[in-house]
Amino acid sequence: MTSTLPPYHAAFLDKARGILSTDLRIHTLLAGGSMIHGGMDELSDLDLVVVVEEDSYTEVLASRMEMARRLGPLLSAFTGEHVGEPRLLICLYGPELLHIDLKFVTMSDLDRLVERPIVLWSRDKVAVEARLDRAEISWPNLDPDWFEARAWIWLHYGAARALRGELFEAISMLAFFRDQVLGPMLHRRAGRPQRGVRRVEAYRLDETGQLAATVARHDFGSVKASLVAAIELYLKLRADEPPRSEMKGMPQALFDFLRHEVDNTARL
Structure with a gap:
């Protein structure tokens, strides 16, 4: 052994x-x-x-x-x-x-x-x-409804912190979102047990770089682009196994929310 x-x-x-x-x-x-x-x-x-x-x-x-x-x-x-x-x-x-x-x-x-x-x-x-x-x-895999119930709330939180200028907090939320949502869904797509972002590189689960695009620098433009990348990747992964019901108004409401940057980030 x-x-x-x-x-x-x-x-x-x-x-x-x-x-x-x-x-x-x-x-x-x-x-x-x-x-x-x-x-x-x-x-x-x-x-x-x-x-x-x-x-x-x-x-x-x-x-x-x-x-x-x-x-x-x-x-x-x-x-x-x-x-x-x-x-x-x-x-x-x-x-x-x-x-x-x-x-x-x-x-x-x-x-x-x-x-x-x-x-x-x-x-x-x-x-x-x-x-x-x-x-x-039984591995504790999460179902599509679990992801959908949380994804938009977590993404909105990250967007709100970014718009307020709390970039470290927004970056932290993006990391959390990768671990709790995007990583598990990438493992699901590969037919593997959902394990956060563990061994994403080893199993080549992000060969297109879509997950890497959600990693932000300490810069508002970078954080906003990473949030948009997270939204887009979630939508693609959600399509693999759709939830029973999708949150009303999303993702458009969140994209509209992110457009507040002109007024809310002027002080940065």
Whole structure:
């Protein structure tokens, strides 16, 4: 398994297996992310799932920072509430830098998954593999109505901030829009799981440069052009799988709104 990994990643996993296997509270160590999707290289993170015995879960969760320190030279770590996953401990090891995600779960959590992990070590690998075989595995792809309900509100927000002269905020919204809407829809067009803008370049999802055109400089004209490019790309991607109903008046109302630039940007 680890022979196909970059040496530093392989060494970390070997050490983690050795340490966790001596802790009777730990049942299984799983891996997801690049180790199952492919593309693992020396710049990749390691996405690890630590399966904890049910009666020890509260104890392990309370001491997970100490457990992370035992696995290697931990520089910093924090929990994943910002991504809606408080079970996650996001770690940076060093001085040779390595990002590790440690998610702590119980066996019952393996019944519903977004991807099938691989088993790196287990006290009962046969039972774990059987449970994974029975699991409901579904990537959380979003439907066309989800995109349509949000796209125009987010684009209007970016346009309003640009017209007010808050260019950094408008640029931030464009980045957010790429990650939440355009990237997932490009993955959808390619028949891939929706993963924001992850690996857009590797999978050549923007060979026409339409997504790149939504990246703005700190300049009103550039921000406006990027907003227009975002609108146009969204319309093209929306046509692949149209929503049940399209927002009334769009995109014309947003194009009209952007024409306010003469009055509202005179102070820039």
